[in-house]
Amino acid sequence: MTLLRLLGLPGASSTSAPAGRRGRLTAVAVALALVVGVGVAGGPVDSAQAASYPSWSDVEKARGDEAAKKAEIARLEKLLDTIEADLDRKNADAKKKGDLLQKAQSAFDEAQYRTQQLRGQADAAATVAAASEKRAGQLAAQLGRSGGNGNDMTGTLIADPGDAGELLYKLGAMTKLTEQADGIYSQATQDRNTAQGLTDQAEVAEEALGALADEAEAALDAANAAVKAAADSLAEQQENGARLQAQLTSLKTNTKTTEKQFLKGEAERKKKEAEAAARAARLGSPTSGTPVGVTSSFGWTRPSGGNVVSGFGMRVNPVTGAYILHAGTDLAAACNTPIFAATAGTVVYAGWYGGYGNYVLIDHGNGITTAYGHQPDGGIIVGVGQRVALGQQIGHVGSTGNSTGCHLHFETRINGTAANPVAFMAQRGITL
Known part of the structure; x- marks a missing residue:
């Protein structure tokens, strides 16, 4: 953010x-x-x-x-x-x-x-x-x-x-x-x-x-x-x-x-x-990238299973039809499977977030934040101000907001600027 x-x-x-x-x-x-x-x-x-x-x-x-x-x-x-x-x-x-x-x-x-x-x-x-x-x-x-x-x-x-x-x-x-x-x-x-x-x-x-x-x-x-x-x-x-x-x-x-x-x-x-x-x-979702639960030498982990099904950048929103920025990467994880904190941090928002449905935003310090969208009703299990550890479960995969099926919308930001999660995580030893 x-x-x-x-x-x-x-x-x-x-x-x-x-x-x-x-x-x-x-x-x-x-x-x-x-x-x-x-x-x-x-x-x-x-x-x-x-x-x-x-x-x-x-x-x-x-x-x-x-x-x-x-x-x-x-x-x-x-x-x-x-x-x-x-x-x-x-x-x-x-x-x-x-x-x-x-x-x-x-x-x-x-x-x-x-x-x-x-x-x-x-x-x-x-x-x-x-x-x-x-x-x-x-x-x-x-x-x-x-x-x-x-x-x-x-x-x-x-x-x-x-x-x-x-x-x-x-x-x-x-x-x-x-x-x-x-x-x-x-x-x-x-x-x-x-x-x-x-x-x-x-x-x-x-x-x-x-x-x-x-x-x-x-x-x-x-x-x-x-x-x-x-x-x-x-x-x-x-x-x-x-x-x-x-x-x-x-x-x-x-x-x-x-x-x-x-x-x-x-x-x-x-x-x-x-x-x-x-x-x-x-339950888990198969992925061709870094397996769920693996921690890189940089202290980061994959936020959920599933491969990338929609990347970062300008696109036509599949629900609204508007041509807008997709500020994250979608991972095709199964419904109700766990979502994990990509690294340790503090929750700064946990609630409804428009087209991204139920959404959690975590501040990791040094200008780095990550976010996790489309969680199911009642699926978020952390609150604002809560400190979370690397790999700690913070919620569940869902399909709320502008979504056509269960998946995790995953965002990464540097000093408030949305960054491509695929490249961002690769620099930290994790392949999405």
């Missing part, structure tokens, strides 16, 4: 969305996880969290009185609706901020890419201009040595008519040479003007990059704030939602459920999810 100062926000592990009333709570929690990707415990910050949640003893007391039971059911339903609305609101806000962040960063990336192209064209034109000017200078020197002045030739012809034939030949040759010289001088001037014009364009483009960088930095701040606001309440919301749903079911079915039974069920659910995640982590 163009802006990599840490915000000092706490990181945490992800939590899974609980089963929800009519399936709605689950959908909302998952949708929020799409934006946030992580659950960070936090204090009450809104009306839903400030609500007075019923205890299991409250539910048990209401069971024996039909009127009390009906009132308690209405109360539980209202609390669940409040939780759903709150999660929807935070989900929408975080996703909106993530879209703006990706838009701002993409504008900077594309402007910088075009600026680099202009600078390269200007340098090449300057080389051509220098060669043209050198040739013109050499020709001028040759004319001087050959007496290329037409008046001098005429005087010689009159003074020495015996050599008229030879002098007329020389005069014709010099006239021709002079005509060629005019063309060379003209070309040299044109080449220099072209070089200067391209240089001026590059300088103007570079000046505009500052404003675009500021916009991207402001967008990152806003997106991180929205992600943190959602993450701070997600863990508590999910816990309360699961408990409220269990209490509601207990009353509606008139089945006695205790807090002990609820906690046991939650533990079993989490165990099954952990086992499923472990199975997914064992």
Whole structure:
């Protein structure tokens, strides 16, 4: 990114969305996880969290009185609706901020890419201009040595008519040479003007990059704030939602459920999810490059399996049809397989990122950053401010955002400038 100062926000592990009333709570929690990707415990910050949640003893007391039971059911339903609305609101806000962040960063990336192209064209034109000017200078020197002045030739012809034939030949040759010289001088001037014009364009483009960088930095701040606001309440919301749903079911079915039974069920659910995640982590995708898990002598590793299916550079986006910069490299890894930190660093963004879906950005210091896009809903397992080790799993391969199938969108940057990941990683001993 163009802006990599840490915000000092706490990181945490992800939590899974609980089963929800009519399936709605689950959908909302998952949708929020799409934006946030992580659950960070936090204090009450809104009306839903400030609500007075019923205890299991409250539910048990209401069971024996039909009127009390009906009132308690209405109360539980209202609390669940409040939780759903709150999660929807935070989900929408975080996703909106993530879209703006990706838009701002993409504008900077594309402007910088075009600026680099202009600078390269200007340098090449300057080389051509220098060669043209050198040739013109050499020709001028040759004319001087050959007496290329037409008046001098005429005087010689009159003074020495015996050599008229030879002098007329020389005069014709010099006239021709002079005509060629005019063309060379003209070309040299044109080449220099072209070089200067391209240089001026590059300088103007570079000046505009500052404003675009500021916009991207402001967008990152806003997106991180929205992600943190959602993450701070997600863990508590999910816990309360699961408990409220269990209490509601207990009353509606008139089945006695205790807090002990609820906690046991939650533990079993989490165990099954952990086992499923472990199975997914064992899966891999074949690659003709450096195998997953191999660390180079430079301290870098491959971020996922799969071969390169779309490279770095300008391209037609396969989903939107727009001709824009593809600021990374796509690796065709299988769905839900692990994504690893390419080297040690600190997470500076973990959330929704426009067309790149669920996205993690890691700052490795010394101006180096890497990013990992298109992760599945709830697939991110790191949070902003969290320190990650070389090869540590940070998420899962998915297909969110503008994606036609599961793959990892992998980015590498040097001082905020997007670099071709294939060349970048090759310099660090890893073949993608």
